[in-house]
Amino acid sequence: MPLFGIIQGATYKNLRRECAQRTVELNFPGYAIGGLMIGEPSSLTNEMVGEVNGVVPEKKPRYLMGCGYPEDIIEAVGLGVDLFDCVLPTRNGRTGMAFTSRGKVIIKASRYAMDKAPLDKQCGCYTCRNFSRAYLRHLFNTGEALAGRLVSFHNIYFYSKLMSQIRKQIGKGTFSTFSRKMLRRFDFRSP
Template identity: 45%
Template sequence: MTEDALKYEVLASDGAARRGRLHTAHGTAETPAFMTVGTAGTVKGLLPENVADTGAEIVLGNTYHLMLRPTAERIAELGGLHKFMNWNKPILTDSGGYQVMSLSELRKITEEGVAFRSHLDGSRHNLTPERAMDIQCLLDSNITMVLDECTPYPAEPDVAADSMRRSMRWAQRCKDAFIKRPGYGLFGIVQGSVYPDLRQESAEALQEIGFDGYAVGGLAVGEGQEVMFEVLDATMPHLTRERPRYLMGVGKPSDIVGAVQRGIDMFDCVLPTRSGRTGQGFTRRGPINIRNARHQADPRPIDPDCGCKTCSSYSRAYVHHLVKANEMLGPILLTIHNLHYYQELMAGLRDAIEKGELDAFVSAFHRQQAAGDLPPL
């Protein structure tokens, strides 16, 4: 790794799982890490201080949304995304490829890039590999993601191969356009749908180009956990140990635990924040729906073993009342709890790997999750 790149170190391992540390120009992140999603430069409903209090060390921004509003150029004029959103820790920005690909009739993919119409006002835009690098540089994100084509699922092998190989050509263009700076890095994205041979080809192509980290994309798109783990089993042996590995858009707590066992270091997902806004809370005994009437007179916290602000200060009955009354504080309290739960899960995984006790941790995790929620009082 060059002096201009991010620095990543593996501190311990347990089987395929790794305990590491990622150093950036805006601080370090301990891995395995869950990266909180702040799509439009904000984690919905929370102040940056609230996000940091959950244990989060790195957040995500989204190229597609920020390029449209308020524009990357405006954010750059105002000092970059860290200053704009008052977050002085590391930021990763995805390239916007997933969002653009989901526009269906509003976009057209060519070798040059993606032409699309804004979902906001119908204005025309072109997102090329070079433009994706330019935008993320303007945003001043510590980790830049290459522009890739998120292959739809399911896809026939020839369709998946064509899509993956286009992404590899775009990855080379991204590497050529990326401006190296100390403490900043560029991640390549492995594609290939559910086909092991394509995943291997993609991983090897990316490593031939050379990136500061490698992401596995195109999963958690409907294939199911068993297939996702099979793809990881086929992919991970072809990714170098010396670079961080990021599983994009994943996921559920059990997805994360299984992926860590397979050697993934970094995760992101909207699930804990989106669930918080819809009444779902994550606990050591599995998820609960706070809207259910069984919680309306329950004086216990969402999770009695949780030390977050919500669980230390508020009852299930109160959060139930807030959610049923459509008070904004309800989703805020649930979001704080959910993010704290995810960060505690990651801390537990890191500790287990350091001690060589990951198998025991995973067994206890699944046993607790299967136990179900606390019985009614």
């Protein structure tokens, strides 16, 4: 298990830079960027990530801790981040919020009571292949534990597909076009 050095420094550019330099001197196999994604404006997150990634060697993996919304991930990849972790896909899944190719679906809403369509028509996951929105809504409303599991399963599938698309686009050299397109389409951060 490789040991990552965690770079701190809140939202102070000079502290981020200094911490990055000193952590890099210790020569870790990879570097984590900590203390961000805790509610600060995304412009500030991006500024700090840019500062740190200017110091961390390009060949070492960079991991942005707690980075979770699809838009945040796409922006961070554009700034050179490789790894992510976040509770969002499962935490939101447990409360009935699905990440879909058409945006957020709050499955408990009454508009889905008779909706026979899957959570996401463009998704091939187990949940979308087997269950309707109306059935998932019913599971939530009756307090069935399966409800949160099925939506979490879909969300993890959605994220894993997003990451594989990102890798493919980077490989083809078309990531920036893809990034602009996805950032126009996604609006998961808004409340």
